[in-house]
Amino acid sequence: xxxxxxxxxxxxxxxxxxxxxxxxxxxxxxxxxxxxxxxxxxxxxxxxxxxxxxxxxxxxxxxxxxxxxxxxxxxxxxxxxxxxxxxxxxxxxxxxxxxxxxxxxxxxxxxxxxxxxxxxxxxxxxxxxxxxxxxxxxxxxxxxxxxxxxxxxxxxxxxxxxxxxxxxxxxxxxxxxxxxxxxxxxxxxxxxxxxxxxxxxxxxxxxxxxxxxxxxxxxxxxxxxxxxxxxxxxxxxxxxxxxxxxxxxxxxxxxxxxxxxxxxxxxxxxxxxxxxxxxxxxxxxxxxxxxxxxxxxxxxxxxxxxxxxxxxxxxxxxxxxxxxxxxxxxxxxxxxxxxxxxxxxxxxxxxxxxxxxxxxxxxxxxxxxxxxxxxxxxxxxxxxxxxxxxxxxxxxxxxxxxxxxxxxxxxxxxxxxxxxxxxxxxxxxxxxxxx
Ligand code: UDP
Numbered sequence: 001x002x003x004x005x006x007x008x009x010x011x012x013x014x015x016x017x018x019x020x021x022x023x024x025x026x027x028x029x030x031x032x033x034x035x036x037x038x039x040x041x042x043x044x045x046x047x048x049x050x051x052x053x054x055x056x057x058x059x060x061x062x063x064x065x066x067x068x069x070x071x072x073x074x075x076x077x078x079x080x081x082x083x084x085x086x087x088x089x090x091x092x093x094x095x096x097x098x099x100x101x102x103x104x105x106x107x108x109x110x111x112x113x114x115x116x117x118x119x120x121x122x123x124x125x126x127x128x129x130x131x132x133x134x135x136x137x138x139x140x141x142x143x144x145x146x147x148x149x150x151x152x153x154x155x156x157x158x159x160x161x162x163x164x165x166x167x168x169x170x171x172x173x174x175x176x177x178x179x180x181x182x183x184x185x186x187x188x189x190x191x192x193x194x195x196x197x198x199x200x201x202x203x204x205x206x207x208x209x210x211x212x213x214x215x216x217x218x219x220x221x222x223x224x225x226x227x228x229x230x231x232x233x234x235x236x237x238x239x240x241x242x243x244x245x246x247x248x249x250x251x252x253x254x255x256x257x258x259x260x261x262x263x264x265x266x267x268x269x270x271x272x273x274x275x276x277x278x279x280x281x282x283x284x285x286x287x288x289x290x291x292x293x294x295x296x297x298x299x300x301x302x303x304x305x306x307x308x309x310x311x312x313x314x315x316x317x318x319x320x321x322x323x324x325x326x327x328x329x330x331x332x333x334x335x336x337x338x339x340x341x342x343x344x345x346x347x348x349x350x351x352x353x354x355x356x357x358x359x360x361x362x363x364x365x366x367x368x369x370x371x372x373x374x375x376x377x378x379x380x381x382x383x384x385x386x387x388x389x390x391x392x393x394x395x396x397x398x399x400x401x402x403x404x405x406x407x408x409x410x411x412x413x414x415x416x417x418x419x420x421x422x423x424x425x426x427x428x429x430x431x432x433x434x435x
Contacts, residue, residue, distance in 0.1 A: 019412065020059045022114075022121040022138065023050060024131035026106050027099045029064040031075065031083055035303030036275040038096050040244040041330045042151045044306065045211060046127055047077060052405030054081030058412070061119070063110050065099065066091045086110055093277070099130060100169065107134040111141065123412055127151060129170055132177035139182075145415040148181040150174065150191070152327055155198045160325035160347070161248055175199045182415055185209050185408065187328035188349035207411050210349070211328040212401035218310050218337035220393060226314035237267035237379050240316035240340075242309065242331045243323075245274035245281050250322035250345065252288055256368030257320070257375060259292035267379065269294075272301045272312055313338035317385060318378050324366055326350050333399055336360070336392035341385055343374045353399075359392040 023046060030047035032039040050060045059080050066085040076082045086109045089102030114120070125147045126135030132148045139146035154166030154174055178184060178201035186192045186206050195201040232238060239258070243249050251271060258269050274282055282300055289295040304312060313319060319335035321344035326332075328349035332342045336353070342360035344350045356362040361374040378385050 018057075018059070019122045019416070020061070020120065021053065021412070022110075022124045022142075023060055023062040024110075024124065024126040024135050024138070025062050025064045025128075026088070026103065026131040026134060027065065027096055027128060029067070029083060030062055030077060031064075031071075032067075033303060034306055035242075035244065035273040037244055037246060037277040037281075040273075041211065041328065042127055044330060045151070048212060048214070048401045049405055049408060050081040051078035052401050053409065054078045056405060056409055058409070061121075063106075065089065065102065065106055067093050084113065086113065097167075100167075103130055103133055107137055110134070110138060123147060123415060125149070126177075126181075129154065129174045129177065132181070133173050136177060136180060145182040146180075147183045147185060147411065147415065148177045149185040149187075150177075150195075150327070151187075152325070153191075153194060153198070156194055156325055156327075156348075157248060181205070183207055183411055185411070187211050188352050190348050190351065191327050207407070209404055209407040209411075210353075210399055211330055211333070212404040213330065213333045213337050213396060213399045215337055215397065215400055217307065218313065218334045220339035220389070221310060221314040223314055226311045229311055230315050232268070232315055235266060237265065238316045238318075239267060239269045239375060239379075240272065240312055240319045240335070241269065241321075242272045242304075242312065242319065242334075243321075245271075245278035245285075247281070248324050250324050250366060251285055253322040253366055253368055253371060254320050255285060255289050255292065255294065255298060257322075257371035258289075258297050259294045260368050260372035261376060261379075265379075267297060269298045270301055270312065270316070271298065272304050272309070274300065275303055309334065310338055313340050316340050318343055318375060320371065320375070321345065321350060322363075322366070322371060323347060323350070329353060332360075333396050336396045337399075339389035339393045341378060341388035341392055343371060343378065353396070355391075355395065359388055359395050 025046045028039050028043055030043050032043050034040050034043050050062055054060050062083045063086050064083055065088045069091045071085050074082050074084050086106055088106035123145050124135045124139040126132045127149050128151050135146050154170040157166050178195050178199040184206050186208050187210055192206045196203045241254055289298045313335045319340050319342045321329055321332045321342055323345050326348045332344050332350055333353055335342050342354055344354055344362060346362040346364045354360045354362055363370045
């Protein structure tokens with residue numbers, strides 16, 4: 001396979017940066033459609049950031065685990081940016097937990113590929129703990145800096161919801177990454193605090209870069225037209241959920257809240273997201289809705305292409321993000337960008353993107369009643385929704401992907417000095433159960 005591509009200069013500049021960035025996205029690909037069980041914000045993030053950095057002249061290779069024998073070895077995703085498939089374990093979708101057992105192969109095959117193709121990199125940028133594990137080792141091998149981003153933290157998931165059981169291995173690896181990476185990109189101040197308090201990371205090496213939103217795609221549209229296109233019934237109030245279908249997203253709380261709304265309410269809860277791998281979770285949610293007698297109000301729509309989501313946000317009266325934890329919460333920002341107010345849990349990044357009582361409502365308790373109370377308030381008051389919606393759109397103007405890429409590029413340039421020798425302690429003995 002030949003994977004060299006010509007350098008495209010940054011628009012409007014004579015001299016492109018020639019820096020080469022190895023982006024690691026082991027467990028899920030930026031090419032995967034968001035909204036599956038394992039594909040969501042991180043996929044969108046890696047894709048959009050890579051495109052923006054490529055447009056600035058960085059040469060970005062995103063290494064991901066091959067999940068299909070047919071996937072081309074190399075696929076461009078924008079100028080100077082491409083996805084490289086790496087064999088590691090079966091070329092099929094497998095349980096996320098099983099991927100940890102193939103990380104050594106992932107790392108070894110990246111090394112084999114880059115040696116074969118004579119590719120070298122100036123920096124490694126890893127996403128999620130699995131890639132971070134490979135990132136620590138590759139950066140040491142290549143004598144380059146390692147930038148890590150977690151997206152979610154095992155320790156936080158364990159604390160956020162008793163049914164979550166993230167492994168000791170994950171927590172150990174996260175601690176190793178947090179304390180040894182040259183820089184950690186955090187999406188919120190809250191994430192920075194967690195990394196320092198839970199993992200003992202050095203706050204000075206954390207760089208706060210909020211996530212982004214495509215403000216041209218996610219924009220206010222004519223609500224009636226959006227509803228017509230989605231064939232929604234006239235006069236029906238629409239409550240929207242968008243996201244991966246997994247327990248941490250708190251869809252059970254939303255269904256519970258729907259059951260608290262006045263029964264004569266003419267409303268529908270649209271639940272967007274989920275693929276065949278989310279079937280068991282969806283079946284449980286359906287039976288919860290039946291037990292609560294609200295199944296006729298709930299519609300499971302399945303995953304919707306990212307580009308088609310603006311129609312849903314615009315058709316909705318309110319978007320609900322009832323998560324037990326969100327490190328950033330891109331769905332809330334996308335909804336706000338469309339001018340649709342959000343009722344969200346007061347957790348993680350949501351607490352900094354939503355202003356309670358101005359652009360939406362923040363709920364401190366993960367139980368249905370307060371969500372139902374705020375939903376009724378908004379659904380009954382057209383003016384309140386409109387004024388929250390206008391304020392919401394204004395509030396998210398700062399989250400353009402271009403701003404995210406600018407901040408990350410500044411970080412890359414700060415780190416461009418040669419890396420110092422990395423201590424051997426970088427791969428702790430407690431990772432024995434990983435390959
Ligand atoms: N998403 C999508 N189609 C769907 C469901 C979700 O494109 O059917 C996208 C959504 O637009 C958002 C991302 O998946 O960009 C979810 O990101 P978020 O930060 O809200 O949650 P995460 O997946 O990171 O937990």
